[in-house]
Amino acid sequence: MAELLLELLSEEIPARMQARAADDLKRLVGDGLKAAGLEFKDASAFATPRRLTLVVDGLPTARADVSEERRGPRVGAPDQAVQGFLKATGLASLDQAEKRDTGKGEFWFAVIRKKGGPTAEALPGIIDAAMKALPWPKSMRWGSGTMTWVRPLQSIVALFDGKVLAGEIAPGGQMAPIKFGDTTRGHRFLSNGPIKVAGFADYTAKLRAAHVMLDPAERKQVVFEGAERLCTEAQVALKADEGLLDEVAGLVEWPVPMLGTIDAQFMGVPPEVLIVSMKTHQRYFVTTDRSGALANRFVVVANNVARDGGKTIVDGNERVLRSRLSDAKFFWDQDRKQRLAERLPALKDIVFHAKLGTQAERVQRITQLASQIATSVPGADISQVEQAALLCKADLVTGMVGEFPELQGIMGRYYALEEKISAAVADAIGDHYAPAGPNDRCPSAPVSIAVALADKLDALVSFWSIGEKPTGSRDPYALRRAALGVIRIIVENNIRLPLKKFFSADDLMAFFADRLKVQMREKGVRHDVVDAVFALGGEDDLVRLLARVEAVQSFLGTEAGKNLLTAYGRAANIVRAEEKKDKTLASRIAGAPDAALLQQIEEKNVAAALAEVERLVTPALQREDFAAAMQAFAGLRGPIDAFFEKVTVNVAEKPDLRLNRLKLLNQIRATMDSVADFSRIEG
Amino acid sequence: MSEPSARPKPTCFQELILTLQDYWARQGCLILQPFDMEMGAGTFHTATTLRALGPKPWYAAYVQPSRRPTDGRYGDNPMRLQHYYQFQAILKPSPPDILERYLGSLAAIGIDTSLHDVRFVEDDWESPTLGAWGLGWEVWCDGSEISQFTYFQQVGGIDVDLVSGEITYGLERLAMYLFDKKSIFELPFNRADSEVPLSYGDVFLQNEREQSAYNFEFADTDMLFRHFADAEKECGRLIEKRLPLPAYEQCIKASHCFNLLDARRVISVTERQSYILRVRDLAKACCEAWLATQKEAA
Numbered sequence: 016m017a018e019l020l021l022e023l024l025s026e027e028i029p030a031r032m033q034a035r036a037a038d039d040l041k042r043l044v045g046d047g048l049k050a051a052g053l054e055f056k057d058a059s060a061f062a063t064p065r066r067l068t069l070v071v072d073g074l075p076t077a078r079a080d081v082s083e084e085r086r087g088p089r090v091g092a093p094d095q096a097v098q099g100f101l102k103a104t105g106l107a108s109l110d111q112a113e114k115r116d117t118g119k120g121e122f123w124f125a126v127i128r129k130k131g132g133p134t135a136e137a138l139p140g141i142i143d144a145a146m147k148a149l150p151w152p153k154s155m156r157w158g159s160g161t162m163t164w165v166r167p168l169q170s171i172v173a174l175f176d177g178k179v180l181a182g183e184i185a186p187g188g189q190m191a192p193i194k195f196g197d198t199t200r201g202h203r204f205l206s207n208g209p210i211k212v213a214g215f216a217d218y219t220a221k222l223r224a225a226h227v228m229l230d231p232a233e234r235k236q237v238v239f240e241g242a243e244r245l246c247t248e249a250q251v252a253l254k255a256d257e258g259l260l261d262e263v264a265g266l267v268e269w270p271v272p273m274l275g276t277i278d279a280q281f282m283g284v285p286p287e288v289l290i291v292s293m294k295t296h297q298r299y300f301v302t303t304d305r306s307g308a309l310a311n312r313f314v315v316v317a318n319n320v321a322r323d324g325g326k327t328i329v330d331g332n333e334r335v336l337r338s339r340l341s342d343a344k345f346f347w348d349q350d351r352k353q354r355l356a357e358r359l360p361a362l363k364d365i366v367f368h369a370k371l372g373t374q375a376e377r378v379q380r381i382t383q384l385a386s387q388i389a390t391s392v393p394g395a396d397i398s399q400v401e402q403a404a405l406l407c408k409a410d411l412v413t414g415m416v417g418e419f420p421e422l423q424g425i426m427g428r429y430y431a432l433e434e435k436i437s438a439a440v441a442d443a444i445g446d447h448y449a450p451a452g453p454n455d456r457c458p459s460a461p462v463s464i465a466v467a468l469a470d471k472l473d474a475l476v477s478f479w480s481i482g483e484k485p486t487g488s489r490d491p492y493a494l495r496r497a498a499l500g501v502i503r504i505i506v507e508n509n510i511r512l513p514l515k516k517f518f519s520a521d522d523l524m525a526f527f528a529d530r531l532k533v534q535m536r537e538k539g540v541r542h543d544v545v546d547a548v549f550a551l552g553g554e555d556d557l558v559r560l561l562a563r564v565e566a567v568q569s570f571l572g573t574e575a576g577k578n579l580l581t582a583y584g585r586a587a588n589i590v591r592a593e594e595k596k597d598k599t600l601a602s603r604i605a606g607a608p609d610a611a612l613l614q615q616i617e618e619k620n621v622a623a624a625l626a627e628v629e630r631l632v633t634p635a636l637q638r639e640d641f642a643a644a645m646q647a648f649a650g651l652r653g654p655i656d657a658f659f660e661k662v663t664v665n666v667a668e669k670p671d672l673r674l675n676r677l678k679l680l681n682q683i684r685a686t687m688d689s690v691a692d693f694s695r696i697e698g
Numbered sequence: 699m700s701e702p703s704a705r706p707k708p709t710c711f712q713e714l715i716l717t718l719q720d721y722w723a724r725q726g727c728l729i730l731q732p733f734d735m736e737m738g739a740g741t742f743h744t745a746t747t748l749r750a751l752g753p754k755p756w757y758a759a760y761v762q763p764s765r766r767p768t769d770g771r772y773g774d775n776p777m778r779l780q781h782y783y784q785f786q787a788i789l790k791p792s793p794p795d796i797l798e799r800y801l802g803s804l805a806a807i808g809i810d811t812s813l814h815d816v817r818f819v820e821d822d823w824e825s826p827t828l829g830a831w832g833l834g835w836e837v838w839c840d841g842s843e844i845s846q847f848t849y850f851q852q853v854g855g856i857d858v859d860l861v862s863g864e865i866t867y868g869l870e871r872l873a874m875y876l877f878d879k880k881s882i883f884e885l886p887f888n889r890a891d892s893e894v895p896l897s898y899g900d901v902f903l904q905n906e907r908e909q910s911a912y913n914f915e916f917a918d919t920d921m922l923f924r925h926f927a928d929a930e931k932e933c934g935r936l937i938e939k940r941l942p943l944p945a946y947e948q949c950i951k952a953s954h955c956f957n958l959l960d961a962r963r964v965i966s967v968t969e970r971q972s973y974i975l976r977v978r979d980l981a982k983a984c985c986e987a988w989l990a991t992q993k994e995a996a
Contacts, residue, residue: 029820155833159791317815327813331840
């Protein structure tokens with residue numbers, strides 16, 4: 016058993032691509048090995064900013080010749096089948112195949128002989144194929160070459176059983192081939208010259224000595240633990256950030272966390288501004304103090320062990336942050352000199368969309384919508400809603416948002432608070448883009464709800480009006496997210512808002528319905544129940560719709576519910592079967608059965624039970640007490656069961672009796688369908 | 699690689715330029731002078747845009763004054779200029795040790811990698827007006843972006859024959875970092891011990907004020923629209939005459955007119971896209987015409 020070690024050294028690989036590339040390399044080489052009949056025990060892949068490394072354990076050093084038989088199509092089968100067979104087996108023509116009688120007819124058979132031999136001879140081809148197939152999200156050419164890789168490829172270590180594999184990768188053009196070898200390089204700044212390796216254990220040990228931690232998991236751990244230690248010493252708390260941790264681990268081969276300090280003059284700038292500068296632009300970890308507020312320390316992870324212990328690096332990073340933050344502070348100070356309301360005219364210069372006018376026009380629409388919506392939001396003060404809506408986009412023309420677009424809304428809130436606008440209005444300005452995704456916080460304050468809904472409904476209605484509807488793959492204006500936002504705000508806050516008040520397009524309502532279905536499916540609601548409620552049509556109050564869905568689903572979970580569903584199915588089946596035979600039947604069995612024609616006690620009982628159900632259900636539906644409505648249905652079960660046991664519906668000799676009984680069954684169906692279309696429920 | 703720079707560590711803005719010129723000259727680059735027209739970045743210089751195309755090797759380095767009218771701040775913002783300098787090196791085809799050569803240039807200007815943290819952070823470059831893109835990095839030194847590094851893949855919408863490695867140093871930003879200044883205007887332009895020591899502000903502050911006023915307030919937009927249209931027409935006419943170099947100058951002119959119009963905010967967001975496409979069409983035509991002359995000569 017032997018080990019394969021492969022290292023592809025290149026110029027710096029983007030952090031976001033490393034993990035995926037390591038997995039792909041492992042998969043592609045693994046598949047290649049298996050296809051060549053080379054079984055192995057284990058494979059692991061690693062990535063650093065400069066290398067992809069794969070180690071495969073437990074490979075045989077040689078393969079025996081193997082021959083494999085494959086049955087093809089029947090002799091005389093159509094050409095298409097024959098061609099498929101030839102292609103799959105790699106035969107040139109049927110001359111190379113054998114005819115054999117299997118007892119079930121004559122078939123073509125291919126005997127594929129795979130030559131064995133030393134594994135080392137098969138590996139270069141497998142490596143080459145895997146490299147060609149590796150799907151980098153973006154790749155490039157370099158020099159005079161034609162080969163593509165994520166960044167220029169520099170060297171390849173390819174060792175099998177401790178020996179260099181005979182092989183090379185040709186970048187093309189005038190460039191020298193990159194020969195498989197046994198030497199690599201260590202850290203770009205902390206190591207010098209080539210490093211000769213004998214196998215994976217030797218490789219990792221020598222890399223470590225050359226200041227390269229191969230395993231990203233280890234680098235993450237070193238970053239995290241080092242950062243925690245620094246924070247503990249400084250009596251601050253590290254703000255955990257898994258995404259940033261992954262990214263930082265992909266930017267360094269030898270992580271050295273260091274603690275920096277934010278200049279005191281910037282601590283008065285809103286924390287979100289500091290966080291964007293530190294986290295997004297500088298990849299620093301932020302820290303908090305005991306109260307959970309942003310602390311004045313940050314953690315930067317260097318890729319170097321500096322000879323002055325990192326003093327220069329920390330100084331430099333503090334300096335960069337200072338200059339970034341003084342830019343931000345400059346905007347913070349400048350922006351506060353102008354009131355948000357004074358900025359509104361400038362929104363006339365910002366085009367929202369060529370066909371939908373400027374941001375000023377959009378604000379006008381949002382304001383109008385918001386005040387309409389506010390009447391449906393308990394506790395929403397109309398004048399506050401109007402003020403918030405009017406100002407919600409004003410921060411787009413501030414210097415800060417110009418520089419940090421991701422702070423839109425957030426800055427508007429701060430500027431509003433600075434000019435002593437009420438907190439409810441300021442919060443609504445800050446909240447009105449929310450929720451930005453399924454995990455984002457959903458606005459819950461009344462004024463915020465009204466403005467956030469108006470913002471999204473305006474986008475949906477406006478883009479719909481110019482025919483910019485999302486398609487399967489394209490949703491450039493994020494209208495799906497807007498619709499999901501509307502749904503979440505309405506549902507989570509129990510807002511009774513008939514959506515049809517704001518638009519008439521049926522396909523927009525259907526769009527909402529689809530989003531709602533997706534959302535409910537994710538929450539584990541049965542899709543057939545959702546369909547059954549949606550099938551009623553005409554419902555544009557999402558809260559009521561969901562209450563109905565919930566009641567139906569929980570009723571169906573009870574014994575009574577299941578039995579009643581069976582009874583409903585029987586009644587519906589009989590009616591449907593009869594309707595099929597007689598096209599005029601449907602119109603004749605509409606309406607209540609004739610009491611005079613009810614003969615058997617079981618019939619009368621069903622009619623009585625239906626009357627009782629209706630007496631209970633109608634007001635329950637009016638009060639939207641769907642649970643009570645479903646409970647009322649439970650009383651139907653006994654009479655209906657008895658009916659099916661004792662009563663014959665299709666009494667051919669008495670057509671009026673038959674018709675009346677069908678009416679009775681139809682009424683069962685109609686009564687139940689007033690809550691949901693039970694025919695859509697899957698038993 | 700020939701011997702590294704023999705120059706001492708730069709102490710002022712002009713020494714930074716001299717050191718980079720000296721270093722890249724020793725790396726085999728032609729030292730060219732700035733292109734004598736207004737342009738948004740060193741990439742627009744024919745030494746990059748056009749020379750990046752075609753089968754001939756090309757090593758060059760130069761300073762390019764760059765104008766970005768919308769970035770003007772009347773000299774009020776310590777870190778923003780509408781007129782600044784880029785130093786650009788282009789190595790075509792990119793040699794295998796280009797990153798080591800680049801790191802050598804950092805050593806030459808006094809960045810000691812045993813003290814600093816130099817990092818290559820993914821940054822793909824795209825110029826919509828030139829129809830050009832490439833992959834590369836921003837180079838960070840202790841968290842500060844000190845250069846852009848790009849491997850050109852396409853220019854003028856055309857796949858390059860040989861890939862150029864393009865290195866761009868934003869000189870003011872780099873100098874602020876090297877000389878530890880909080881404001882561009884405080885940068886020493888020449889040596890402190892010169893007979894007439896001057897700061898960057900002494901040389902350029904008034905220019906920033908006046909040019910910002912021109913860019914944002916007084917540029918005659920009707921005239922600029924006319925100039926744009928004229929340049930566009932002239933460019934097309936020259937392409938027909940198979941004169942790619944003068945044609946390309948008209949393309950540069952159109953591009954700068956567009957930048958000024960943009961600063962005057964007279965181009966709406968949607969129109970903006972169509973203007974960019976019009977400039978791109980010119981750039982593309984010039985690149986194609988240039989490439990034809992290169993292939994004929996080869």
